[in-house]
Amino acid sequence: MGGTAVVVGGGIGGLAAAIGLRRIGWDVRVVERAATLADAGAGISLHANGLRALDALGVGAAVRSAARPQYTGGTRTPGGGWLARMDGAALERALGTPIVGIRRAVLHRLLRAALPAECLHTGVTVPALDRSAPDRVGVPVGDAVLDADLVVAADGVGSRLRGLLFPGHPGPVYAGSTVLRAVTDRALELSGDFELTWGGGAEFGHIAFADGRAEWHAVLTAAAGVRHDDPLGMLRRRFGGWHDPVPALLDATRPKDVLHHDIHELATPLRSFVAGRVALLGDAAHAMTPNLGQGACQALEDAVTLAAAVATEPSVGSALARYDAERRPRSQAVARAARQAGRMGQRLSHPLAVALRNTALRLAPSRATTRAILRHADWTPPSLG
Numbered sequence: 001m002g003g004t005a006v007v008v009g010g011g012i013g014g015l016a017a018a019i020g021l022r023r024i025g026w027d028v029r030v031v032e033r034a035a036t037l038a039d040a041g042a043g044i045s046l047h048a049n050g051l052r053a054l055d056a057l058g059v060g061a062a063v064r065s066a067a068r069p070q071y072t073g074g075t076r077t078p079g080g081g082w083l084a085r086m087d088g089a090a091l092e093r094a095l096g097t098p099i100v101g102i103r104r105a106v107l108h109r110l111l112r113a114a115l116p117a118e119c120l121h122t123g124v125t126v127p128a129l130d131r132s133a134p135d136r137v138g139v140p141v142g143d144a145v146l147d148a149d150l151v152v153a154a155d156g157v158g159s160r161l162r163g164l165l166f167p168g169h170p171g172p173v174y175a176g177s178t179v180l181r182a183v184t185d186r187a188l189e190l191s192g193d194f195e196l197t198w199g200g201g202a203e204f205g206h207i208a209f210a211d212g213r214a215e216w217h218a219v220l221t222a223a224a225g226v227r228h229d230d231p232l233g234m235l236r237r238r239f240g241g242w243h244d245p246v247p248a249l250l251d252a253t254r255p256k257d258v259l260h261h262d263i264h265e266l267a268t269p270l271r272s273f274v275a276g277r278v279a280l281l282g283d284a285a286h287a288m289t290p291n292l293g294q295g296a297c298q299a300l301e302d303a304v305t306l307a308a309a310v311a312t313e314p315s316v317g318s319a320l321a322r323y324d325a326e327r328r329p330r331s332q333a334v335a336r337a338a339r340q341a342g343r344m345g346q347r348l349s350h351p352l353a354v355a356l357r358n359t360a361l362r363l364a365p366s367r368a369t370t371r372a373i374l375r376h377a378d379w380t381p382p383s384l385g
């Protein structure tokens with residue numbers, strides 16, 4: 001079955017979906033509202049499931065060679081004591097790869113490079129879809145209308161298309177935490193590739209990159225919408241007494257590079273990822289809290305699964321039914337687990353609860369961390385032929 005598809009949204013999920021559909025022979029357009037295609041976020045960690053999905057899309061090797069494997073690190077207390085160690089070598093033995101860290105802008109560039117420039121339409125917001133015909137969907141793009149057999153709504157957590165297709169759904173909600181993050185402007189000597197540190201109601205973490213620089217993130221329980229005149233100054237006051245390399249990471253950052261976002265999630269799961277000939281994908285379908293580092297990995301799984309279903313099913317209808325059946329339970333389970341990880345991690349603030357959690361983590365066998373990662377990362381993509 002060949003056909004035409006329009007992907008709304010040129011984030012990681014949308015670009016991956018476009019690559020997958022092109023690989024099975026479909027004619028694909030990506031429509032993105034931003035004038036320039038780039039992911040403004042700082043860095044990202046990719047687990048084996050995300051990397052395997054990228055392999056299936058033909059870009060895994062390029063991403064691996066630009067990324068830094070995360071062999072060492074783990075979870076710490078603000079004083080520097082270890083709660084759990086991450087064993088990247090054990091993950092590599094079990095899954096063929098440790099977690100890797102990469103700048104979002106680099107990942108985005110590599111995904112874009114796998115698509116011909118003429119299939120990307122930037123600076124265009126898709127306001128709605130014309131679903132009046134049973135066998136086509138009309139996608140308004142400026143003054144023109146693109147006709148498609150299939151539309152992929154990959155328009156992110158605030159998805160306008162989800163709101164139109166599922167008007168009864170309450171939409172995303174504030175998850176109660178806000179995140180400030182940046183990439184350092186220089187390389188640092190870091191003893192761990194990947195670390196998370198939990199204080200009461202606060203988390204500080206870093207991911208080291210191949211060029212020696214690192215992304216750091218600080219997550220705080222806070223009211224939505226609170227912003228700071230001097231975010232870096234606020235973070236220095238809040239985290240200045242935490243263990244090395246937390247102050248060093250803040251010191252190696254230019255104030256203008258600090259991004260600040262409130263975290264939103266789809267707390268009410270969608271009852272379907274499909275409406276007629278439209279498939280929701282990525283954060284539009286299952287925006288989750290970032291506590292497991294799985295949001296983009298799940299979007300990449302969506303993309304490969306969708307392309308495989310479209311390649312093998314006799315009709316768009318049966319392909320989308322299969323996509324929904326294969327993706328909804330898994331991605332929604334990962335989203336639930338991410339929320340729970342946040343409750344037990346960054347969001348835990350009562351001193352007694354924090355002490356109990358820390359004791360339980362210190363007593364847990366060292367392979368417990370590896371097992372927790374394997375639970376979500378050990379996924380095998382369907383073949384795209």
Ligand SMILES: Cc1cc2nc3c(=O)[nH]c(=O)nc-3n(C[C@H](O)[C@H](O)[C@H](O)COP(=O)(O)OP(=O)(O)OC[C@H]3O[C@@H](n4cnc5c(N)ncnc54)[C@H](O)[C@@H]3O)c2cc1C
Binds near residue numbers: 010043154
């Ligand atoms: C702090 C933080 C850390 C994270 N860390 C990780 C991690 O380490 N590992 C991981 O796997 N995931 C991580 N995630 C999750 C990950 O960033 C997201 O799940 C992923 O980027 C979602 O990609 P997407 O393509 O679905 O959505 P988006 O990246 O939001 O892309 C949606 C695109 O659609 C465009 N758009 C929106 N509306 C329209 C419209 N009407 N018309 C046209 N275009 C439109 C937008 O401009 C945007 O480019 C993290 C998230 C956060 C917040």
